[in-house]
Amino acid sequence: MTTLTAEKDAAPGAEEPPDTGARHKLTAVTGLAALSLDAMASVAYGPEAIVLVLAAAGGYGLGFTLPVTLAIAGLLAVLVASYRQVIAAFPDGGGSYAVAKAHLGRRTSLVAAGSLVLDYVLNVAVAVTAGVAALTSAFPGLYGDRLVICLGVLVLITAVNLRGIVDSARAFIVPTAVFVGAILVVIAVGLFRDAPVSTAASDGHTSVLADDATTIGALLLLKAFASGCSALTGVEAIANAVPSFRAPAARRAMRAEVALGGLLGVMLIGLSVLISRFGLQPVEGVTVLAQLTDASLGHNGAFYVVQFATMVLLALSANTSFGGLPVLLKLLARDNYVPHVFGLKADRQVHRHGVVWLAVVSAALLVFSGGDTNTLVPLFAIGVFVGFTIAQTGMVLHWRATRQWGKALLNGLGALLTGVSAVVVTATKFHDGAWLIVIALPALVLAFEAVHRAYGRIGERLGVGKVPEPPHRERSLVLVPVSSLTRLTSEALTAAVSLGDEVRAVTVCHPDPEDLAATEALERDWALWNPAVPLVRLPSERRSLGRPVSVYVQALRAAEPGTRVTVLIPEAEPQRLWQRLLQNQRGAVVAHAVRRDTDAVICRLRFRLGAG
């Protein structure tokens, strides 16, 4: 789920990456390193998700960790094989949105887009909580404050992304390699141990293991399988980014995909073997990965290095959503499925609205989950599997069209397995939060369509595609609201007489003695000043500032239909920022009322106090 992913995922070939020189393109090895970040990061929470489900059946249940992991590894093999075929068929990048658009119609492509949006959001929440869990496993004193730390990390990532970073997939190679190396060392060393060398990290923590049982239901195994499938998130990334590879791109990407599957499989199976070997029991507040590191390497410097590498990788994994989602939203905005603001880049080259939206929704999810990874992981898995299923189903249709039945069968198997997994996760975790996705995904699709229809209607009203009336000149009357006689008034009248055929100053007068006196004084000063612009007194019964002006504009429009009325609002703007608090906002109130009640053009003249 890197930046490249989304770019290609949503609109294959719509835009070439800025750097297309072969020198900058990926080989199988660098591609693997650069694009596997999300998949590798999921090793930090996938095995734990299995163990936590099985712990409900006590030590006997934990014995099933390895079989469940092997089943997941089997699904991984099918997925990798399927995605090899996707790469071959969609060398321009074949994400679920692209495949669905090509083969399954608009509605399904929107479901794919919706599930992608959810994935990006959940990826942030899961990665942040899992990263903080790695941190609190190393420093248990921070466990009580984990939600605050999660929100802090989120704020940090958001701030960095709002500043605008030039993110490059290549920057991810080193941390990914360090993390994978560390996990492989943990596994290799662990295999030579007969018993844990240390349990320091988990000592004193409450075990979440249930009393021992001697039977284990099929439902529990399904649940464990479904939760563990979260470890498979990210295997689609390479298939989405084929154009980033050096030629022959498809072949290199396929090789990288297979290598990714192999590495991921080895890590998953290796970790689960260690879990069985050490008879690991899940405890509250320390991750399974931390316990395994402890058991394998001891509670020393190496332990902290692994925890730190995990945290960094997970934070980077969260960061990729900030690169990807705004790009996806921009492409959806271009197709009129989300508000156009998401397509608007600010001066810093950042899709600010997308970044802020992602941060807000992720923060809500963090609070909803209380900073707990294992509440979020099943939700994450649903969206991922919906995307997998759609992509694979599209591929079946693709191969059917070319009558390649063997390939259709493989993708069909992938679709079946991931579809069943999606249903299983949703059903088994419905009460634990999966209902959120069941509501959010259709709601997103309906929202996309509502926005699309609304833009259609707006385009019709604006006469998009038709030649509009030619412009014509109208008599122009400019109104200037004034409340005192200063240099600002003079500036405003100069602007007004330059713009209008006729200019009138208006002043709102409330029926209290103080205000009447002030108005009369203003009228006397005005007569003395004699600016050749009449001053009209607008009485206000209800102490309102804006309404009398807008009523006057309405009356003018009714009396002189051929005249264009413009309201010019002068405002003094102090140089120092804090002094802007001193502005009286009368201008804003008048502008608001005129805008609400009339179709007059509103001009605002800012008079810089520093400049004078």
Place this chain on the structure above:
Amino acid sequence: MTTLTAEKDAAPGAEEPPDTGARHKLTAVTGLAALSLDAMASVAYGPEAIVLVLAAAGGYGLGFTLPVTLAIAGLLAVLVASYRQVIAAFPDGGGSYAVAKAHLGRRTSLVAAGSLVLDYVLNVAVAVTAGVAALTSAFPGLYGDRLVICLGVLVLITAVNLRGIVDSARAFIVPTAVFVGAILVVIAVGLFRDAPVSTAASDGHTSVLADDATTIGALLLLKAFASGCSALTGVEAIANAVPSFRAPAARRAMRAEVALGGLLGVMLIGLSVLISRFGLQPVEGVTVLAQLTDASLGHNGAFYVVQFATMVLLALSANTSFGGLPVLLKLLARDNYVPHVFGLKADRQVHRHGVVWLAVVSAALLVFSGGDTNTLVPLFAIGVFVGFTIAQTGMVLHWRATRQWGKALLNGLGALLTGVSAVVVTATKFHDGAWLIVIALPALVLAFEAVHRAYGRIGERLGVGKVPEPPHRERSLVLVPVSSLTRLTSEALTAAVSLGDEVRAVTVCHPDPEDLAATEALERDWALWNPAVPLVRLPSERRSLGRPVSVYVQALRAAEPGTRVTVLIPEAEPQRLWQRLLQNQRGAVVAHAVRRDTDAVICRLRFRLGAG
């Protein structure tokens, strides 16, 4: 601290109340009822504040409740006598701000205004927490959620005040009478009991009584005295509202003041006699008043009636701040001590900014205190006593000028006692939150003065009081940013040619192939349309929308200094509110950049889609 209070308090005689018919004016009795709300409400937390301090010295300490209360009653007598004199001297209403302004100079009057602001804010926080404490004493199950309930009550009061209620001091008569009646019944019945009839409310709650001691320090007594003085808040209300009384206003107000002092004294002493008689021990989660009610009337319907009456009175007491502070802020805004927005009434006749500001600061205080009355009470007492001291000191100077030495002596005694009390509360409670007031009060005064100086400089720059240059006509050039050719473009050009001597359409073009193609298409369509307005292409290197326009404006200004440049930004505005989210904000981005970088006039044309 009613609405009338602040109005008169800050600017005696500046504004007559709208209804000045004698029929609507107050007699001594209705005046007492209408203006004593805040003073009476303080009975709900004053005695408790004493008991809680003394509880630190165990049962022996609690024995000093009555002596401390008698001392406070003595201070009350002095204060009432002093305020009788204030009424006589300031028949237009003599709040601390008015007295200080007349006799102690600008700086001191600002200190008085600052302490008034703090009082209004703390009154909200104290009244809300005390009201909720009355509620949770009746329904202990709610105790854990008291902060949330406090914030809920605050939101409710704020919402009511933002809607704009016509609040009348008269509406307070019934609840005040019910509350005072209820308290007097509790006292009267209690005096006939030998032992509590019920301890149901406090059963099972943790006692906060310390182990018994046999000595009690002077410091503890001083602390108890200082905390208990919070019961005296509100005795200044009548003196501030003299003009609301029926003639002879001063005489009636003096009578009401004495009656207020008498009633308050009876209630305070009565309650403290009951505390001693029943050997009451303060417990966590149940107010002293609730325990006394229980002990006196039994844990039956009457108990709930008293709790409910207390809660209602305290909520109304909080509400009075919402009437008073915005009026005070308006008067300070008129004198240029706070930003002028605080003087701006919205269409609903509400000082919206004042109400919102009060709500936000009160909410912060509620969170700071965790919804606990007894954290806030000492803070409240400080501000009140600072105000008392300033008013009394001012009165001393007043009598000195007229050489009425007897009266000067009485007010001098009042000033001394309240001044000492202010110092004692600040010193003894410094670590418990009083530091907040020690920082906030000078900070407020400095802020008032900074705002005043800034307005002075702004007025100078604007040439307030001088006759400005007469306006003159300049050549006018109107720029219209366009990105497509629709009815909106046509409307914008019509407005532009009506306003300007010359009109140019500008379009920003980014150096990517897609954008270049779109721009070329627009230029072809433009040529075909032929609107007699040139279309200028502004290249943008950095994918920025606003900067190229503002750079172009700067270049035009430099090339043609005599020309006034106006940027007219057309925007389509859908009828339905949610569809406004679909606006692309390009207009806002351009307007922001032009406003930041240039002094061009910015016109915004809203094209209503519904109207077309």
